[in-house]
Amino acid sequence: MQVTMTVNGKTVSRDVEPRTLLVHFIRDHVGLTGTNVGCDTSSCGACTVHVNGEAVKSCTMLAVQADGQEITTIEGLASAEGELHPMQKAFQENHGLQCGFCTPGMVMAATSFLKENPHPTEAEVRLGLEGNLCRCTGYHNIVKSVLAAAAATGE
């Protein structure tokens, strides 16, 4: 099947098997490998991307369902000039990542979360990121990063 969507501002069109998941479309057909696959039950959130600006686990959606939509992946988050997004900066400044495998999904989930709730409490951040698993950080510095990004954006 032919699917066409916008990925990080560029229109891409590919012929895919109907069963192709959005995450495999992004990784295997578009060649953007920043979006990771960490599980097979939509539990880990490593594959989180934005579909029309909202966080979606890209393993829960078929590529054909994303036809005509706007997709943003981790590769599309920094500015065209390469300046990191405030959330990416906050993750670096607060050591919010170690191995970095969950990080793209975590950052995409966190930016979407802050759009919904720009001034969250710590407890709200923890609940808001419940769908994204990290095995390295114990979440302490991830939560700190998100709170720092919220503070920086609110300034």
Added chain:
Amino acid sequence: MTTTETTSGTKVLGQRVLRREDPKLLTGEAKFADDLAVPGALHMAVLRSTVAHARVTSIDTSAAKSRPGVVAVYTYQDLKDDWAGPMPCAWPVTADMKNPAHFPLANGKVNYVGDGVAVVLAESKTAAIDALEAIEVDYEELDPVLDLEESLADSNVIHSEIGTNLSYTWELIPNKDGVDEAFANAAYTVSERYIQQRLVPSAMEPRSVVVVPAPFGGDFTVYSATQVPHILKVMLALTVGVSETKLRVVAPSVGGGFGSKLNVYAEEVLALALARKLRQPVRWTEERSENAVATIHGRGQIQHIELAADAEGKVTAVRVNLVADMGAYLQLVTPGIPLLGAFLYHGVYDIPNYSFTCRSVFTNKTPTDAYRGAGRPEATYAIERAMDALARKVGVSAVEIRKRNFIPAEKFPYSSSAGLVFDSGDYRTNFDKALEMMGMEELLAEKKLRIDAGSRKLLGIGISFFVEMCGLAPSRVLASLNYGAGGWEAATVRILPTSKIQVVTGTAPHGQGHETAWSMIVAEKLGVPLSDIEVLHSDTAIAPYGMDTYGSRSLAVGGSAIHIATERVLDKAKAIAAHQLEVAEEDLDYAEGTFTVKGSPDRAFPLAAAAFEAFTAHNLPDGMEPNLEASVSWDPPNFTFPYGSHIAVVEVDTETGKVDLIRYQAVDDCGNRVNPLIIEGQVHGGIAQGVAQALFEEASYDAAGNLISATLADYLVPSAAELPSFELGETVTPSPTNPLGVKGIGEAGTIASTPAVMNAVVDALSHLGIENIEMPASPERVWRAISTATRH
């Protein structure tokens, strides 16, 4: 914050330097093994046994072979001449250890759910996976052996060729009479039985391997999501029969390991053997549910610990009997894992008599092996839980029983009854600091208040004071434990003609921030900007020597090697500078990249100029080799012994049994602190993993031997919502074992936190007569314990 004085006095060490690894990981630029684009690669998929214990009576691959896109399908019989030896176990802990032959695919019999039965190669991943369903296997099922004590009874032997389920018995009983006497004369004894449940390590990146044959010359590049590229290279050479000179192993970005990638796996062996057979690249990435059964598990022990104590509660002997679950086969270091804890069952206490026995048995389950802490969490759990049990018997607090038994600071270096020499420590100072930070008085008052008021939610406070042995390891000590390799680490420091610096390390980071920390060690010594330094690692073509990353060894051993190599490079540069300035070396000072003549600071010679002189070699001292580099292989003289006080506060809902961890404080002593930012991150993550063992995680099997927690929907890796922020403190007691005075921090949190949380859960309920709850302390287990409690 502690820093180390150096000749340059720049004090980079001890600073919260942000990680240089981060930008590529934050933008998706980093490449994990599955991200590598390899044109023409065949996709591999493994058909796994769906039964725990069975004879394989027939395998029909014909339908699978005829499916579209399928290139080949193989079974054990098809490949039995494609490897040079069985899967490696590098740690034959005793001379008579039983190690059943283990091949990448099952030879006529399957021994656990997940055991490889056949392998498919296809043009796409979906074609490979689809083809698995077309392979027909007939099993003649046998009763599975799942329970450790049942396995020990040998009524049903898994590997008939060895005639027993017992792999080995390992004893450390330096003074049996002393132990017996201590128990005979004890005023108090405790006898506790704890179960270390099986855990699924669950690194977020699944395992992945890509093998690419070179277009000529017979060489292979193996890209693997591994913690141990160097060990993997040696073992692949031996197992597959490819000359080590023809193998290059690269660990690209690796998404966490926690011990689960410290191994040589069937899929790595198969991918290399099949790339050689078909002369095509072969790639494989596991599914998460495959990871649950085909990647090693951690823990899996039944622990029996007994303490003897005098009338004051001073412990006089500890006696431990373990039964350890090896799983179906011995993987790379499976049998050695209990031994890494074997010397530490007296914990931080001055216990003169020691007895440890471990019997390790096979079961029809996934093989076990190293999981973060590896042996030391188990030891710490047993002694810290038993100390609380002793405190209850003696009628003193958990704080008091520990104070009465600590190894006193003046006894360091401390020769333990188990035969180790602990490098340095001041446990009491660390403990006092932790108790003060925590506000114990207020907590205890609040706990009592809630009991008195009949509150639904009770408070529990749990203490765990841990010590571990890490910085693996002095090679001669490893020899005494029959380990099949050394414990040294290699480093090369090289100043290039343009004065940029290459640091080559044999460590293999997978999230630990070595590129940042190692460049800090070099910058400290040379006084040059961090941006001038590049750390190269995890590629055996660039870093040919190394022992990789595990056992909290990388900084203490690998960092020390870099420190020493940097000193040697600086010494050589000094010789060049002295030659150029026509002064004696001892007349030179060095600071921030420049040599100056003592008393004449205007007479200067930059390090950069020395690098260029070494390159041109136009005017070097007589006999000096024209380079500015030093290579060091450093073997540590001893382990390092980090320690610390961890305190957990839980709230137990007596109506639902739910346990909430509401506070967690850790005061760690890891010696000198290179980068506190990274240290704290390691502690946070370690705590979370240990808490997860206490409250959430368990590899559960049904009666037929199926893993029923085989997905991340069933296996409860905690999310941010289940954990609090952590409160950290530190003390600094440098280790005399290495030139950096460091100890290691990678496993500390995991080692300490499980008993802290379980002691807190029991503390919340001990007034009801509850003395033990098995892990994980799920709402159901806690609720049942409360419902059947003797006192209400």
